[in-house]
Amino acid sequence: MNVVIMGCGRVGAQLAALLEEEGHKVTIMDREPDSFRRLPPNFQGRALVGDGTDEDYLKRAGIEEADAFVAVTQGDNRNVMAAQIAKHIFNVPKVVCRIYDPLREELYHTLGLETISPTTVAAKLLRDVLID
């Protein structure tokens, strides 16, 4: 699979490494070149400096040929905007978007975006660990 990841934080970098290990073609983008230090030293995919809410940078990242797009920057709104561009402008078949704010996550989920709220997920996990 051909995957574009926006945001090279801890989650983005680790996801990139996982996917590459499984043989997928990965392009990861971030506004800060410094973020790419989180990638493993043997990372073979592409790392691109640029803003994923800008169509031109997304094209440069190969969004037109991508099978999947993942938005995992620190900003909920940036993720939401980039994911909607990927889905509605470039018709990427699989688009996933991280949204910390559970209320916002719920809304965009009902609007048809595939969303994950780490807040909700982590709270549930912690609860399950606490109360067996």
Place this chain on the structure above:
Amino acid sequence: MYIIVVGGGKIGYYLTTTLLKEGHEVLILEKDPAKCDAICEHLGSVVVRGDGCEARTLGEAGTERADMLIAVTNEDEDNLVACQVAKHKFNVPRTIARINNPKNEALFKKLGIDVAVSSTNLILEHIAEEVPTHPLVHLLTLTGRNLEVIEIKVPPDSAAVGKRIRELALPPQSVIALMVGKWGAIVPTRDTILEPEAQLIAVTRIEAKEALREAITASKGA
């Protein structure tokens, strides 16, 4: 009308001042406490501190009874989300977003924002009008029709000078509606001869704008 303004920067502040004068009920949502205090001091209690992209803040602001939400922060993504939350969660009839990157204008409309105002484009257009050498000035976009009203100045060395309008290679659906020359403003016919330095007001399809400019301004040598 009840209007919610997201973002209490310069634009949000002056917009609110105008809307209050017109007799509307206005509420500003602003994250920065210092800006909230300044607004409160000048305009009274018309500001609530909070994130206008959050459904909870918008709920507390009584967004479900708002007639309009205008998002004017510095960040395009924040303006987009504030408008989308207002529209889809609170059924606000009209949402207006300020956009900073002109590329986002088409995107915002596609994503359901009623009006997207590009502050960058507006400033560029106004500056362009004041630059006398600029041959083409955008005057107006006819929304929904893909047409634009533009002003073109006929350069003195243009190949079009002295020609009749029917002799020009104008792109299809481009119309010269008015010529302002040394005899004043006239409505040109197909036989009107183009004067040097005349100002033309034309209507054109947006994608044909450059071809029209070329037809009017290309110099004799070209």
